[in-house]
Amino acid sequence: MRRPHAGRGARWGQVHQSLHLLRATMTLVRGGRLVRWTVVLVVLVAWRAGPARATDAGWIEEGRIGVLAHDIRVFGLGRPGEPGADVNLELLFASPPFLRGLGAPRLHLGLSVNTAGATDYGYVGLTWSGRPWRPLLALPDALFVAGSLGGSLHDGHLTTAPPERKRLGSRLLFRESVEVGYQLTRRVSVSALFDHLSNAGLAHYNQSLNNLGLRVGVTF
Numbered sequence: 001m002r003r004p005h006a007g008r009g010a011r012w013g014q015v016h017q018s019l020h021l022l023r024a025t026m027t028l029v030r031g032g033r034l035v036r037w038t039v040v041l042v043v044l045v046a047w048r049a050g051p052a053r054a055t056d057a058g059w060i061e062e063g064r065i066g067v068l069a070h071d072i073r074v075f076g077l078g079r080p081g082e083p084g085a086d087v088n089l090e091l092l093f094a095s096p097p098f099l100r101g102l103g104a105p106r107l108h109l110g111l112s113v114n115t116a117g118a119t120d121y122g123y124v125g126l127t128w129s130g131r132p133w134r135p136l137l138a139l140p141d142a143l144f145v146a147g148s149l150g151g152s153l154h155d156g157h158l159t160t161a162p163p164e165r166k167r168l169g170s171r172l173l174f175r176e177s178v179e180v181g182y183q184l185t186r187r188v189s190v191s192a193l194f195d196h197l198s199n200a201g202l203a204h205y206n207q208s209l210n211n212l213g214l215r216v217g218v219t220f
Contacts, residue, residue: 061106062092066193066215070114071166074194074210081166082156084116086211088193092127103128108148112211118156118165119209121197123175125150142183150175152197159205169203181217189217 071082090110099105105126113120129146133139152175154168161167174197181191193215198208 059094060091060220061094062217062219064088064090064092064191064215064217066191066213068112068193068195068211068213070116070118070211071209072212074212081164081207082114082116082118082209083164084114084118086112086114086213088112088211088213088215090215099126102126108150119154119168121152121154121156121173121175121209123150123152123197125175129179140182144181144183144189146177146179146181146191148175148177148179148195154197158203166207166209167205168197168199168207168209169205170199173197173199179215187219189219191215191217 066088068086068088070084070086088110090108093107093109095104095106105128107124108127109122109124111120111122125148127146127148129144131139131141131144152173153171154173156168157165158169158171159167175195177193177195179191179193181189183189191214192212194210194212196208196210199206
């Protein structure tokens with residue numbers, strides 16, 4: 001009578017081992033995804049940061065890479081819930097002539113990959129940057145601010161989610177950001193970035209994401 005129970009125990013042991021292997025494999029896949037994206041984006045920045053030819057005007061003006069604290073509560077806004085940090089990379093393109101009437105914003109294209117397998121997102125939009133306090137305030141010339149408006153596409157949850165994840169309501173979200181930076185050299189800068197993603201209440205659920213962190217920028 002004990003042999004069938006022993007057989008079931010062995011089978012359950014095999015199932016448990018299989019589930020453990022599956023979880024480990026999924027973790028490696030997430031880690032591999034993060035490593036692959038990070039390597040590709042770093043290579044892109046490094047390639048564009050190489051010595052420029054005199055005849056090469058360049059259509060990518062700047063690349064910024066950094067780490068953001070994912071889904072935090074800032075100034076009482078938002079409800080923290082998702083784990084991990086984000087590896088963020090953004091490319092800024094030369095402003096086209098037809099946008100001069102809007103203050104010559106630059107088109108940006110960015111990606112944030114979460115280190116804990118939570119929500120990843122890509123985004124696109126316009127970035128305005130400069131020193132708007134001139135000539136009212138005598139601040140260091142190396143100091144600058146930037147702000148952006150645009151949209152994002154994410155791989156998170158929409159209407160149902162586990163306790164540690166957000167219900168973001170719609171696949172497409174609005175994205176806004178503010179940034180304060182300092183130009184260390186002619187080509188290299190450091191900055192603090194805050195970005196906010198939500199659907200502005202256009203969907204039934206609107207549990208927004210707020211991310212805050214530091215970035216390094218390289219001008220091409």
